[in-house]
Amino acid sequence: MSETPSKAPSSAPVGVDTTTASIARVYDAALNGKDNFEVDRLVLQQVAQAAPEVNDLAWSNRKFLQRACQFLADQGGIKQFLDCGSGLPTAENTHQIVQRLDTESRVVYVDNDPVVLAHGRALLEENGFTHFAAADIFKPEEVLAHETVRGQLDFDQPVGLLHVGTLHHYLGEDGPEMMRAFIDALAPGSFVAIAHFFDPETPEHSELARRMEELFLHSPMGSGRFRTRSEIRALVPGMEIMPPGPDAPADVELCDRWWPTGPRLRPLNQA
Ligand code: SAM
Numbered sequence: 134m135s136e137t138p139s140k141a142p143s144s145a146p147v148g149v150d151t152t153t154a155s156i157a158r159v160y161d162a163a164l165n166g167k168d169n170f171e172v173d174r175l176v177l178q179q180v181a182q183a184a185p186e187v188n189d190l191a192w193s194n195r196k197f198l199q200r201a202c203q204f205l206a207d208q209g210g211i212k213q214f215l216d217c218g219s220g221l222p223t224a225e226n227t228h229q230i231v232q233r234l235d236t237e238s239r240v241v242y243v244d245n246d247p248v249v250l251a252h253g254r255a256l257l258e259e260n261g262f263t264h265f266a267a268a269d270i271f272k273p274e275e276v277l278a279h280e281t282v283r284g285q286l287d288f289d290q291p292v293g294l295l296h297v298g299t300l301h302h303y304l305g306e307d308g309p310e311m312m313r314a315f316i317d318a319l320a321p322g323s324f325v326a327i328a329h330f331f332d333p334e335t336p337e338h339s340e341l342a343r344r345m346e347e348l349f350l351h352s353p354m355g356s357g358r359f360r361t362r363s364e365i366r367a368l369v370p371g372m373e374i375m376p377p378g379p380d381a382p383a384d385v386e387l388c389d390r391w392w393p394t395g396p397r398l399r400p401l402n403q404a
Contacts, residue, residue, distance in 0.1 A: 149247045154353035156302060157246035157253075161221045163191035168221045168248055176352050183345055194328050197388035198297040199225050201326040204396035206231040206238060209324050211293040213286045214240045217270040218299035221249055222256040227295065228263040236262070241285050243268050243276055270296070271303050273314035291322035300368055301330040302356040309367045316371055325369050328388055332359035 154176040162169040162177045165188070180187045205211040212235055216227045219242035228240040242257050243266045244250070254265040266281040276282060286292055294315055300308060316325060332342040342359035349357030365385050366374065377386035378393070 149251060155246050155248065156354050156356075157220050157244065157249050159354055160191060160298065161223070163188050164195060164223055166221060166223055168253070172353065176354055179348060179352065180345070183341070183348060193388040194298045195223065197328050197391055198227070198295065198326070199230055200392055200395050201295070201297070202227050202230040202293075203234075204392065205293040205324050205326065206234045208396060209291075209293065210322075211291055211324060212238045213290060214238065214293045214295060215276070215282065215286060216240060216242045216295040216297075217276065218296065219244045219249060219253070219257060219265070220298070221246075221253045226257060228257070228259065231293075232260075232262065238262060239285050240264070241266055241282050243270050243279075243282070245269055270299055271305075271311060273311060273318070277315070277318050288318055289320055291320050291324070294319060294323065294325045295327075297326055297328045300327055301358045301360070304356055304358055308360075308364075309370050312368050313370045316369070325372055327365070327368060329365050329368070330357060330359045331365065331387070332361050334361055 151170040152172055154173045158169040158173040159176050159180075161167075162173045177187065184190070202214070205214070211231075214227055214231060219227070227242070228238075231238040231240065240263045242254070242264070244253070245267055246253075250267055254267075257263060258265050264281050264285050266276070266279040268276045268279050268282075270276060277288075296312070296315075300312075303311065305311065312325075319325075330342070330345075332339055346357060346359060349355070360368075362385055374383045374385065376383045377391040
């Protein structure tokens with residue numbers, strides 16, 4: 134007797150819907166990861182038809198996250214991180230970067246994708262200082278009240294809040310208020326790092342941005358909003374924006390141009 138072959142790849146965790154694309158898996162495909170399915174790669178192909186540089190853009194986002202973590206852990210002196218929208222594990226995840234500088238830095242990842250929950254969390258929860266919370270990252274009260282978040286992070290001390298590659302999936306008009314609820318919970322000395330789809334408001338790029346928004350909206354991913362410079366600034370209410378490079382004025386900047394060779398580091402022998 135032979136078994137009916139399953140259509141799902143053997144790596145599909147039990148209970149994961151392989152017929153509908155997900156944000157985490159499409160992003161994983163863009164980073165040439167292995168935790169994605171045909172349906173995710175199809176969405177990526179559609180995006181690539183409109184924006185052929187999509188893989189480079191995904192890497193730009195990821196490398197920004199890595200440089201931002203390095204900066205916060207080093208110059209920022211941050212020892213606790215709330216990484217909203219962890220995504221699937223890939224090379225150089227947040228905890229690996231920040232714990233290189235201090236092995237006891239605490240990281241709580243938050244995500245709600247079934248594949249991330251099914252096997253990504255096991256890979257991300259590598260040690261006693263790294264934890265995972267399943268919650269909706271656009272519901273600050275839910276994230277901040279989560280027992281893992283409360284149990285692992287001390288909100289009387291500075292926290293690095295990461296919302297990298299996530300907020301363009303928030304379609305509400307109250308993004309600034311939603312982010313304010315996170316920011317209000319942070320102690321002085323905290324940092325917020327965000328990366329977001331950008332509409333530079335030139336006729337050519339705005340037209341592309343609108344087309345991409347339509348594409349995302351009608352794809353199984355369901356969301357992908359391009360915001361202007363001022364709309365992105367508004368997502369970090371009350372925060373001082375730092376310069377994106379040694380001689381640059383403080384403002385939001387393209388990921389690739391934000392400290393492109395890495396933020397200035399302290400000399401290694403400095404205490
Ligand atoms: N932050 C990582 C990075 O920049 O490399 C991953 C970004 S990935 C594009 C976005 C992640 O946010 C995905 O893993 C997705 O599952 C997660 N996400 C999107 N909406 C979410 C929600 N409402 N609640 C929890 N996680 C969400």
